[in-house]
Amino acid sequence: MSLLKVSTLTISGLTLWLAPPFIFSRKIPLHNFMQGVALLSGFACCFEARRCALKVAKELEFEAMKDAAVAADLVDEISTSVYVSEQQRRKEAEAIIASSETEVEAAREALEAIYTNDLQPEISATTSENDAKELELWWKVEAAQVEGKTATWIIENLLGKKGRKFAEGKVQLAELMKKFGGA
Numbered sequence: 001m002s003l004l005k006v007s008t009l010t011i012s013g014l015t016l017w018l019a020p021p022f023i024f025s026r027k028i029p030l031h032n033f034m035q036g037v038a039l040l041s042g043f044a045c046c047f048e049a050r051r052c053a054l055k056v057a058k059e060l061e062f063e064a065m066k067d068a069a070v071a072a073d074l075v076d077e078i079s080t081s082v083y084v085s086e087q088q089r090r091k092e093a094e095a096i097i098a099s100s101e102t103e104v105e106a107a108r109e110a111l112e113a114i115y116t117n118d119l120q121p122e123i124s125a126t127t128s129e130n131d132a133k134e135l136e137l138w139w140k141v142e143a144a145q146v147e148g149k150t151a152t153w154i155i156e157n158l159l160g161k162k163g164r165k166f167a168e169g170k171v172q173l174a175e176l177m178k179k180f181g182g183a
Contacts, residue, residue, distance in 0.1 A: 009045045009048050013044075106181070110180075134176065135180065137159070144158060159172055
């Protein structure tokens with residue numbers, strides 16, 4: 001039901017209610033009958049307008065409830081994503097706090113090297129690739145040290161320097177320790 005229909009019925013009902021006394025004469029019996037029919041028609045139009053208005057109000061109420069449900073879903077979704085991101089940041093902060101100072105320093109230096117390479121265009125891409133490979137190798141070395149592996153095991157298995165190249169491996173391990181280990 002539209003608002004136009006409700007308005008039309010209301011105006012028609014009022015017109016049929018107010019017009020007969022001015023149009024029809026009371027002395028003519030047919031006019032009295034027509035005046036009664038007009039009054040009854042006016043009542044019918046007004047009651048139909050009321051019924052249509054109630055339907056429109058219910059539809060509007062339903063639409064308002066739908067809009068409120070959509071808004072509540074949106075608020076719930078946003079608050080859930082905020083909660084999840086907050087929990088993720090909390091876990092990251094706890095991981096940083098729980099990690100050793102050398103790990104934090106190594107990560108800081110690696111990030112600093114990456115950002116420095118991004119800001120300085122004259123440094124070649126191979127330098128950043130080498131830094132990334134060295135950093136990855138350092139993480140493996142550090143993990144092996146945490147597991148309790150010896151320097152000999154690290155040189156032979158992680159760096160791949162066995163036999164005659166063992167001295168080279170010692171030097172490479174010392175460079176990694178110096179560069180990333182903070183020693």
